[in-house]
Structures are given as C-alpha cells and as structure tokens.
Amino acid sequence: MNIDLKELTQLTPIFRELFKGNHISRGHLELYTQLSGMQDAYRALFKSLGYELVCDIRGFYYFVPEQMGAQVNKTAQRLALFTFILVEHLADQGRDPLAVLDGGSIGRDELPALLDKYRDLFLQAEILTQDELEEKVMRRLTQLGFASEENGVYRFLAPMHRFLDVCLSVQQDRDLAASLHSSLPLPAPDLVEDQEEDIVIIEKRESVESEEDALARAMAEERAAQEQDA
Template sequence: MHLDLSELSHLAPIFRELFKGFHISRRDAELYAQLSNCQDQYRGLFKAMGFELVCDTRGFYYFVPEQAAAQVNKTAQRLSLFTFILVEHLADQGRDPLAVLDGGSLGREELPSLLDKYRDLFLQAEVQTQEELEEKVMRRMTQLGFASEENGVYRFLPPMHRFLDVCLAVQQDRDLAASVHSHLPLPTPELADPDAGLEHTADPLDLAPFEGEDETEEQALARAIAAERQEIDV
C-alpha cells in the first residue's frame, strides 16, 4: 500500500486518542473529518501497528487489537453495569432509555437517587458514594468519549451504542430488544470475580486493551511509519 504521510495531517492526535481508548465521534469535528476522508490510509497504517480501526456506521471510530486477548477490564465492566442500571431506571420512570442514551442527557442531581436505588449492584462495581460514581463511572465515560459534561449535565454521545448493543444482546427476545423502553426489567450482569479464573476475554468492548504494554504510543507510531516507508522503498 502506498501511504502519503503528508495527507494524514492529524495522525498524531488521532493515534493518541484512539490508543488510550477514546472514541472519536462527530463531536470531535477535525479528527472525525480526517478519519472519514482518509479512512483507508489510516486503517492500513494502524493495521501495520497491530490495531484494528473500527468505523461504526452510527458515527464514531475506535480501536480494537487484532488479537483480542486483553485482560478483563474493570472500567468496561463498570460502564456496562451502569448502562444496564440506567436503562432499567429510565424505564421505571416511564422515560425512553433509547431517547436518553442516544443523544439525550442525565443531570448530576439524578445520581444520588440512582445510587440509592441500585446500591447493591453498585457495590459490585466498588462504587459506594456519589463521589465514586462520578469519578469511576461518569468521569471515565467523558474521558473515553461516551458522554460530555457541562454544568452538571451529562450528554450521551453516539459511542454509547456499544453499551446499548450489549443491553439488547442479553435479552432473550429480539423483538423485546427492539423496544427496550418497555417496563420489563433487563437482566443485570454481575461483575466478573477476578479470583474465579477469568483472566482474559475476547470481548472487543474492553476499553483499555493497550494499557500496561511495554511499547509506548510514540514507539508504536514510529515503528509503524518506519515499516511502511521501508515497504514503499522496496
């Protein structure tokens, strides 16, 4: 593949964000436009680095490793569990979960009642206080591109569909999954016990598959560019 690096003007910030698990959506206008315009070039370069660039048709990009054998990720488990809780909570209130999680918002003032109502489930995620809920769940959602926060209002972004997909997939009836706003409660998952022998997962929802590896993002990027240039010279 012939790769003109001069066309990839946002290569460094795009790789940096994807490498740390961030989801680039239309809200990130410049990075999203660059990925959309040079999608094949970026996919080829990242493939040489051992990463798969995924473009979700609902409007966001993210990384998964080609060999998905990452450790079970606590953050992914917490965010998945929170999504299940939120879907059930919204349905109980007569609100459409899809309308809220697909571009809608949740106020910070709603967190205490949510925590109190599902305290036993939050304990599974090692979340006991509102401060921990904001730090371990809501803040991570904003850091990874699943939501934005402004003046105490959390607005959900298109990447939330990754968690909504999981919610729909666990339901037995696919017709019921298509109308998730019904008042029937969703089955709620339990977090994996790290002592139960579950050390790895092939789940591409793992949100931090690259943490703890020996190679830094700068080294990985430099290696891939050097390899691509060598291929072009040959």
C-alpha cells in the same frame, strides 16, 4: 495501498486518542472529520502497525484491544453495569432509554437517586458514594468518548451504542425466552373429556354395584336352596 503521511494531518492526536482506548466521534469534530474523510488510509496504516481500527457506521471509531488488562476490564464492567442500570431506571420513569442514551442527557442531580435505588448493584462494582460514581463511571465515560459533560449535564455520544447493543441483545433474549415460555402453556382441562370421564366413572360405579347385588342374590339363593334340601 500508497499512503501519503503528509495528508494525514491529524495522525498524532488521532493515534494518541485511539491508543488510550478512547473513542472518536462527532464530539471530536476535527479528528472525526479527518478520520471519516480518509478512513481507508488510516485503517491501512494502523493495520500495518498492528492495530485494528473499527469504523462503526453510527459514527464513531475505536481500536480493537488486543488484550484487556485487569483495570481496563474492571472499567468496562462498571460502564456496562451502569448502562444496564440506567436503561432500567429510565424505563421505570417512563422515559425512552434509547432516546436518552443515543444523544440525550442526564443531569448530575439525578445520580444520588440512581445510586440509592441500585445500591446493591453498585456495591458489586465497588461504588458506594456519589463521588465514586462520578470518578469511576461518569469521568471514565467522558474520558473514553462515550459522553461529554458541561455544567453538570452528561450528554451521551454515539459510542454508547457499544453498551446499548449489549443491553438490547440481552433484552431480546429475555423477550424470546418469555415468548417461548408463553407459547408452551400447561394444557387446560378439556370440558368434554372431563364429562366423558365422569360418565365412565359413574358407569364403573354402577357396574360395581350391580356385581355386589348379583353376588348378594346368588348367596341368598344358595342359602335358600340349602334350607330346602334340609
């Protein structure tokens, strides 16, 4: 494929954002327009440089990282944990998590209650205060292109689907496990069989009593016979 670099007018800023691990979506209008209009050219160019450009049909672009450093991995874990927590929190409130995380928003004033409710989970991610939550999670979400922030409101962008996909996959696995469990119930007692068993038990008891009576009669008859002989 012949690539005319003069046509890739946003090559430098696009590469810089993607190389840092950021996502480019409609929130980066100029860069996104260039990428979506010349997607094949950018993908071929980056491939020749050793980078794989992912073009998600839901409207965002990112590089597949060749290696996950310790810090990058920890950040990813924190962001994934936050997404799981937020999905559960929104569902508990009766709000649609997908509607919020797919272009919706939450306010900065919602973070304290979230931190307090899931303090044990945030502790595992080394997040103890709201400042740490904003620094280690919310700021990273905005830096990496998962969200934008304006006047204390965090609006989620299309790349959040990367974490949402994981959440939905886990939920589907849970639902499947629950349905499989419920489809294999413990067998309920059969009333007809129970009645038959009761009849059998009664019959057995009557049979035992008859044998005892017969034995008693036989012993009595034997004693009577002995007395007559005497």
